[in-house]
Amino acid sequence: MSGRNGSQPQDNGIEAQGLVREFKGGIRAVDGIDLRVEPGEIYGFLGPNGAGKSTTVHMLTTLLPPPAGSARVAGYDVVGEGAAVRDSIGAALQEAALDPNLTATEHMRLQGALHGIPKAERKRRGQALIDRVGLTEAAGRKVGGYSGGMKRRLDLALALLHRPRVLFLDEPTTGLDIQSRTALWDEVARLSRDEGVTVFLTTQYLEEADQLADHVGIIDRGVIVAEGTTQALKAEIGRPTVEVVPTDHAGRTRVAELLEPFGELVPGSPNGAAVRLDDGREELADIIRAFDTADVRIANLELHAPGLSDVFLAKTGRSLEGAQAEATGQGETGEQPTFEGSSA
Amino acid sequence: MSDADRGNRPPLLLQIKELARRSVMRTLRQPAQIVPATAFPLILLAINSAGLDSAANLPGFPTDSYLTFALAFAFLQAGVFAVIGTGQNLAEDNVNGFFSRMQLTPIRPAALVAGQLAGTLALGLFQAATYIGVGLAAGGHIEAGIPGALVLIALATLITLAFGSIGLIAGMRASTPENVQGLFPVIFVFLFMSSMALPRDLIETDWFRTIATYNPVSYMIEGIRSLLITGWDAEALALGFGCALTILLISLTVATASIRSRMVRT
Numbered sequence: 041m042s043g044r045n046g047s048q049p050q051d052n053g054i055e056a057q058g059l060v061r062e063f064k065g066g067i068r069a070v071d072g073i074d075l076r077v078e079p080g081e082i083y084g085f086l087g088p089n090g091a092g093k094s095t096t097v098h099m100l101t102t103l104l105p106p107p108a109g110s111a112r113v114a115g116y117d118v119v120g121e122g123a124a125v126r127d128s129i130g131a132a133l134q135e136a137a138l139d140p141n142l143t144a145t146e147h148m149r150l151q152g153a154l155h156g157i158p159k160a161e162r163k164r165r166g167q168a169l170i171d172r173v174g175l176t177e178a179a180g181r182k183v184g185g186y187s188g189g190m191k192r193r194l195d196l197a198l199a200l201l202h203r204p205r206v207l208f209l210d211e212p213t214t215g216l217d218i219q220s221r222t223a224l225w226d227e228v229a230r231l232s233r234d235e236g237v238t239v240f241l242t243t244q245y246l247e248e249a250d251q252l253a254d255h256v257g258i259i260d261r262g263v264i265v266a267e268g269t270t271q272a273l274k275a276e277i278g279r280p281t282v283e284v285v286p287t288d289h290a291g292r293t294r295v296a297e298l299l300e301p302f303g304e305l306v307p308g309s310p311n312g313a314a315v316r317l318d319d320g321r322e323e324l325a326d327i328i329r330a331f332d333t334a335d336v337r338i339a340n341l342e343l344h345a346p347g348l349s350d351v352f353l354a355k356t357g358r359s360l361e362g363a364q365a366e367a368t369g370q371g372e373t374g375e376q377p378t379f380e381g382s383s384a
Numbered sequence: 385m386s387d388a389d390r391g392n393r394p395p396l397l398l399q400i401k402e403l404a405r406r407s408v409m410r411t412l413r414q415p416a417q418i419v420p421a422t423a424f425p426l427i428l429l430a431i432n433s434a435g436l437d438s439a440a441n442l443p444g445f446p447t448d449s450y451l452t453f454a455l456a457f458a459f460l461q462a463g464v465f466a467v468i469g470t471g472q473n474l475a476e477d478n479v480n481g482f483f484s485r486m487q488l489t490p491i492r493p494a495a496l497v498a499g500q501l502a503g504t505l506a507l508g509l510f511q512a513a514t515y516i517g518v519g520l521a522a523g524g525h526i527e528a529g530i531p532g533a534l535v536l537i538a539l540a541t542l543i544t545l546a547f548g549s550i551g552l553i554a555g556m557r558a559s560t561p562e563n564v565q566g567l568f569p570v571i572f573v574f575l576f577m578s579s580m581a582l583p584r585d586l587i588e589t590d591w592f593r594t595i596a597t598y599n600p601v602s603y604m605i606e607g608i609r610s611l612l613i614t615g616w617d618a619e620a621l622a623l624g625f626g627c628a629l630t631i632l633l634i635s636l637t638v639a640t641a642s643i644r645s646r647m648v649r650t
Binding site for chain 1: 394
């Protein structure tokens with residue numbers, strides 16, 4: 041299997057080293073990032089608006105040349121083998137880039153023709169993808185009348201038409217309702233699981249990265265501040281906390297006594313007590329046994345695991361929500377690619 | 385099997401055909417692009433021919449029907465709408481990211497240019513046929529007969545394509561479709577500074593006549609007008625076709641270069 045230029049692809053992964061994109065005024069939207077995405081995995085690229093997510097995607101998809109650093113996508117160099125990269129990837133960029141005057145079927149036909157897919161295959165695969173993303177009924181209707189979720193699903197289907205090995209999704213669920221979001225998550229997970237497609241997913245939703253990604257990279261102000269599996273990142277910044285509220289409010293002191301052997305007591309609910317576990321969530325069963333043995337009845341018990349929001353806070357010193365507000369207030373980091381008008 | 389495995393670039397003609405199909409459908413499905421672009425020149429024709437009819441009595445006026453004389457201008461006004469319509473469509477593709485989608489395919493700039501102009505061409509043909517039909521129904525005539533009508537459609541279509549190519553340049557340079565719309569008054573003034581309302585030799589104001597003489601629009605109008613009024617005038621037709629072709633070639637060259645540079649990927 042060789043590319044248009046004859047080079048041999050090594051894998052379906054993504055590798056970037058020292059990737060830089062500088063805009064007018066010397067502002068670095070992307071400031072020397074390194075990342076590695078293994079073939080077939082879902083990589084969540086998490087960060088607030090203006091962090092450099094979309095600019096990174098534009099460089100990895102060959103739409104923007106990186107002035108410094110290097111990257112290989114699906115085994116091809118993004119600068120020297122751009123055409124082979126484009127042949128190997130699919131991309132749904134930040135805005136669902138659709139013609140409101142065309143139907144879903146017509147979009148498929150056009151996209152297939154531009155990729156040079158033979159007519160019969162174009163038709164068969166186009167219909168199959170329309171069915172898969174749940175647009176069968178709406179396939180003959182103009183896209184201008186579609187909901188945001190339907191447009192996103194069509195965008196995804198179009199990105200998959202030429203059977204890409206690597207898929208870039210730039211904030212695919214922004215602005216979608218929970219049902220549309222879940223449907224899209226299911227499809228992305230299926231692509232990775234069943235078809236071995238490598239997915240590079242940018243998002244500003246912690247929940248999305250948590251739910252979908254095998255590995256997460258957190259980018260802030262053009263720099264990757266943390267990278268790893270979601271579990272490892274969470275484990276790195278803290279241990280889970282257990283909070284117990286007894287049925288008898290007067291038993292609060294007793295609850296604290298029972299919890300103390302399991303770790304460090306921390307402030308909790310006024311009606312109960314909380315402890316940061318020394319040995320992680322494995323101790324949960326022991327805690328319940330201890331309360332049972334002591335015959336203390338429990339009204340509520342909650343395990344608070346650290347989330348990616350805690351990771352973001354720990355790594356950047358500010359909350360993701362705060363960073364979003366900051367980006368909105370101050371404008372985006374650096375100049376945007378003039379052709380898209382999307383956020384970095 | 386991905387395209388990387390196929391190792392072939394898609395055929396240019398297939399890309400042109402599908403982009404042309406999209407362009408035509410896009411035009412046909414936007415009545416707001418068709419109706420004003422077709423009706424406005426007819427309304428202006430009705431007003432001019434009713435209000436300026438007595439101008440046909442001027443000594444040296446080439447015809448006794450001002451309607452026939454003014455009909456030529458309708459074809460040029462269609463050109464103005466071609467600039468705006470084509471430019472807005474391209475700017476819209478730029479703004480909504482459709483252009484970026486196409487960039488990620490093995491598309492050729494030439495296919496994009498030809499494809500985008502197909503809708504303009506379809507609209508131009510429709511407008512030319514409409515103006516001829518309405519003009520004849522309203523009492524105008526075509527001195528060059530049916531063959532002349534066919535040549536007239538060819539010239540009008542060429543003019544529409546030439547203006548449409550200017551629209552491509554505008555669409556590539558404008559950041560929004562609304563910016564392209566802003567060109568309308570500028571182009572309209574340019575159109576009026578020609579032999580639109582009077583034959584050049586009857587324009588008495590020197591500066592106006594000079595501008596009209598250097599304005600290629602005059603020669604395109606006079607080419608069309610020759611078929612309507614004179615019959616077969618080789619010089620007028622050569623100048624009309626020559627000006628339209630020159631504008632088309634220059635605009636296409638600039639538009640293709642703009643699109644090529646916009647489509648630069650790594």
